[in-house]
Amino acid sequence: MARGIEVAAPPEIASGGVPPRKPRQRSSRRKRIELTVLLVPPLALFIGFVIVPMVFAVWYSLYNWNGYGPLTDFIGLQNYRGVLTGQVFHQALVHNVIIAVLSVVIQLPISIGLALLLNRRMRGRGALRLAVFTPYVLSQATSAVMWLMLLSHGGPVDALLKSAGLGALVHFWLASTSLVLYSLFFVVSWQFIGFGIVLLLAGLQGIPPELREAAAIDGATAWQATRRVVLPLLGPTIRIWIFLAVIGSLQLFDIVWIMTLGGPADSSQTMLTYLYFNGVERTQFGYGATISVVLFVISFVFALVYQRYALRRDTAGALTRAVQ
Amino acid sequence: MRINPKVAAISVAATMSLAIAACSSSGGSSSTNNAGSGSTSSSGSTAKITLTWQNNGTSQPLLGIWQAVVTGFHAAHPNITIANNPMQNELFKTKIPIELKSDNPPDIYQQWGGGAEATQIQSGKLTNLTQYVSSWIGMVGKAAAGWQVNGQQYGVPYDQHVVGFWYRKDLFAKAGITTTPTTIPQLISDDAQLKAHGIAPMGLGGQSQWPDAFWWEYFAVRECPESVVNQAMTSQNLSAPCFSKATTDLTSFMATNPFEAGFNGVAAQSSPTSSAGLLANGKVAMELQGDWEPGEVLGDTTNKNIDSLLGWFPFPAIPGGQGPASAVLGGGDGWSCTTGAAEPACAEFLQYIDSTAVQQQLVTKASIGIPANPAAESAITSPAVKAAAQAHDNAAYVAGYFDQALPTNPGLALDAALANFFAGKGNNSTIINSVSSSSGH
Numbered sequence: 206m207a208r209g210i211e212v213a214a215p216p217e218i219a220s221g222g223v224p225p226r227k228p229r230q231r232s233s234r235r236k237r238i239e240l241t242v243l244l245v246p247p248l249a250l251f252i253g254f255v256i257v258p259m260v261f262a263v264w265y266s267l268y269n270w271n272g273y274g275p276l277t278d279f280i281g282l283q284n285y286r287g288v289l290t291g292q293v294f295h296q297a298l299v300h301n302v303i304i305a306v307l308s309v310v311i312q313l314p315i316s317i318g319l320a321l322l323l324n325r326r327m328r329g330r331g332a333l334r335l336a337v338f339t340p341y342v343l344s345q346a347t348s349a350v351m352w353l354m355l356l357s358h359g360g361p362v363d364a365l366l367k368s369a370g371l372g373a374l375v376h377f378w379l380a381s382t383s384l385v386l387y388s389l390f391f392v393v394s395w396q397f398i399g400f401g402i403v404l405l406l407a408g409l410q411g412i413p414p415e416l417r418e419a420a421a422i423d424g425a426t427a428w429q430a431t432r433r434v435v436l437p438l439l440g441p442t443i444r445i446w447i448f449l450a451v452i453g454s455l456q457l458f459d460i461v462w463i464m465t466l467g468g469p470a471d472s473s474q475t476m477l478t479y480l481y482f483n484g485v486e487r488t489q490f491g492y493g494a495t496i497s498v499v500l501f502v503i504s505f506v507f508a509l510v511y512q513r514y515a516l517r518r519d520t521a522g523a524l525t526r527a528v529q
Numbered sequence: 530m531r532i533n534p535k536v537a538a539i540s541v542a543a544t545m546s547l548a549i550a551a552c553s554s555s556g557g558s559s560s561t562n563n564a565g566s567g568s569t570s571s572s573g574s575t576a577k578i579t580l581t582w583q584n585n586g587t588s589q590p591l592l593g594i595w596q597a598v599v600t601g602f603h604a605a606h607p608n609i610t611i612a613n614n615p616m617q618n619e620l621f622k623t624k625i626p627i628e629l630k631s632d633n634p635p636d637i638y639q640q641w642g643g644g645a646e647a648t649q650i651q652s653g654k655l656t657n658l659t660q661y662v663s664s665w666i667g668m669v670g671k672a673a674a675g676w677q678v679n680g681q682q683y684g685v686p687y688d689q690h691v692v693g694f695w696y697r698k699d700l701f702a703k704a705g706i707t708t709t710p711t712t713i714p715q716l717i718s719d720d721a722q723l724k725a726h727g728i729a730p731m732g733l734g735g736q737s738q739w740p741d742a743f744w745w746e747y748f749a750v751r752e753c754p755e756s757v758v759n760q761a762m763t764s765q766n767l768s769a770p771c772f773s774k775a776t777t778d779l780t781s782f783m784a785t786n787p788f789e790a791g792f793n794g795v796a797a798q799s800s801p802t803s804s805a806g807l808l809a810n811g812k813v814a815m816e817l818q819g820d821w822e823p824g825e826v827l828g829d830t831t832n833k834n835i836d837s838l839l840g841w842f843p844f845p846a847i848p849g850g851q852g853p854a855s856a857v858l859g860g861g862d863g864w865s866c867t868t869g870a871a872e873p874a875c876a877e878f879l880q881y882i883d884s885t886a887v888q889q890q891l892v893t894k895a896s897i898g899i900p901a902n903p904a905a906e907s908a909i910t911s912p913a914v915k916a917a918a919q920a921h922d923n924a925a926y927v928a929g930y931f932d933q934a935l936p937t938n939p940g941l942a943l944d945a946a947l948a949n950f951f952a953g954k955g956n957n958s959t960i961i962n963s964v965s966s967s968s969g970h
Binding site: 272353354356357358359379381465486487489 | 622623626627629630648649651652653735736737738789790791792793794795796800801802812937938941942945948949951952953954955
């Protein structure tokens with residue numbers, strides 16, 4: 206915008222007929238106005254809807270409060286001791302970490318493989334892309350109710366396995382304390398894999414085909430071109446996907462709450478189901494606020510560390526080291 | 530986006546006139562609550578009252594019934610307007626505490642009584658209705674007690690619920706069971722007989738957790754005298770030995786494997802694969818559930834004659850138990866008014882809902898099960914629901930669901946401990962201690 210004004214300046218201004226600083230003054234004033242107009246509303250929203258609630262959460266977390274009446278029962282860090290030493294919270298945290306690790310180890314390779322496949326020219330590519338993306342469009346509540354019915358004992362999934370002669374694989378998908386978390390991971394993957402694929406497809410679109418062609422001319426096999434050219438260039442997208450997947454795993458709630466309520470026997474409890482049950486359902490708002498603060502700190506620390514060590518090159522505009 | 534200045538001017542004018550109208554209406558109010566405010570009518574002689582009413586009738590038939598109730602009430606009370614504002618049932622748990630903290634809570638809202646009501650009273654926003662309802666609350670009978678806190682009426686019920694066994698008469702007949710069990714040993718024997726005929730005896734929606742609690746609570750109601758149960762709810766202490774005896778009874782009963790395979794992953798309601806759906810589709814022979822079960826199973830099967838296949842019997846007696854064998858576990862739905870509302874008008878509306886004519890409509894058209902006003906019970910046509918209603922009326926006492934009778938926090942801590950127990954985690958002490966140490970997580 207400012208550059209446009211300078212270019213449009215008439216010749217006599219540049220030659221000194223009018224004081225030369227005036228356009229710049231106007232431009233800097235205009236810049237200030239622009240900054241004010243553009244920055245103040247989002248900043249106000251951010252402060253009002255992010256910073257202030259966070260401060261409130263920290264404040265509430267120091268009280269024993271059931272949501273009714275004023276905050277009077279100040280208990281210091283007692284809620285934090287309760288959360289951090291609580292066995293169920295530890296279980297919930299481990300479950301979140303398991304889901305996050307499984308997402309990266311299992312979902313990511315599948316997403317990359319399918320994205321590479323769907324990036325090729327082939328018949329029915331549009332339909333296939335639609336098919337993998339459709340679950341992501343559904344609301345999590347819809348998916349959860351659907352899979353709750355499908356995975357019920359003796360339900361459609363069991364019937365399908367039996368009809369395929371795989372009756373030995375039939376299990377108590379949601380009733381077994383040792384299996385339920387993995388059943389939920391399957392549903393979460395089913396729901397979100399489409400998002401990963403679309404993200405990676407967008408990343409693939411940004412890779413110039415000439416690079417592949419050049420690699421082919423240099424004698425690289427298709428696998429070598431993928432491994433040495435495509436995947437390194439896809440690095441920024443993959444790193445963003447990992448970031449989103451881990452944060453999403455830490456905040457897993459809807460599907461778990463609807464399908465299992467964190468049970469049986471807390472075997473699928475996540476930090477957020479634990480928060481919702483103790484904070485909202487049991488109306489222990491002080492305790493709930495404490496869990497939310499702990500969850501925030503965990504997510505924030507992960508985000509900072511990840512930004513510092515994994516995303517810095519991407520956000521600085523660099524490609525990956527392999528192609529630099 | 531370009532905005533036409535004329536349109537903008539008209540919008541601002543319209544908004545301002547609405548705001549002025551809103552201000553003027555509250556200006557004439559006898560109360561401090563905008564939503565529940567009265568306003569002087571155009572004639573200037575009669576005060577008009579508007580009350581907002583938050584209920585869980587979001588779908589038919591209840592939605593239509595409540596609208597008809599509003600219309601009927603308006604005809605009889607032209608100066609009172611009820612603004613019907615239905616809200617999803619599950620939202621009440623989260624929204625009510627927030628609304629009661631605000632300056633503008635609904636004037637009338639759905640209230641389930643017991644300890645949760647006592648917790649809500651701490652907000653200082655609930656109307657003590659005692660003086661307004663004393664002349665007519667007698668028509669509700671003993672049900673009103675569940676909505677009292679310290680002898681004061683902070684809520685009024687409109688229906689009653691009782692938990693008992695819903696069973697498939699056809700499957701019982703197939704197994705050669707001719708009479709329903711009256712003792713736990715008979716129930717266990719009937720279970721074995723059903724199994725011998727290849728029929729799964731009982732459905733349990735363990736995924737939903739609250740149906741688990743019914744079982745332990747009924748064992749406790751049969752093992753403990755009424756005074757001990759009431760004292761335990763008031764003192765939030767389950768240390769009386771009879772509660773531990775209930776756990777022992779439940780453990781022995783569960784050892785007979787009465788429930789469907791994988792019950793911990795089965796939801797209680799709303800699908801053919803839920804425990805209600807299993808009963809509806811003849812996959813299990815019975816289920817311990819509330820009197821809402823017939824309406825529930827109807828939605829889970831294509832068998833339109835399901836109602837005629839269902840029978841009801843009360844929770845059997847325990848030989849040697851100190852609790853009365855006729856006592857039932859139950860609860861109900863009702864209303865509370867908030868302090869901003871025009872209190873006499875609010876009480877008038879609650880009286881109208883509990884009148885025999887309206888209660889009969891609720892029974893016949895909304896299938897509410899057992900009306901709060903016993904005079905309307907004659908409208909019940911289903912023999913099974915009638916049996917449940919009679920058991921409720923003849924009960925030595927009605928023990929409120931423990932999670933509702935206790936304040937919210939210990940009540941749900943008990944539910945969680947019982948759900949864990951059913952899933953194989955915990956023991957008697959985790960159940961007993963869940964209530965008294967509910968601040969420990």
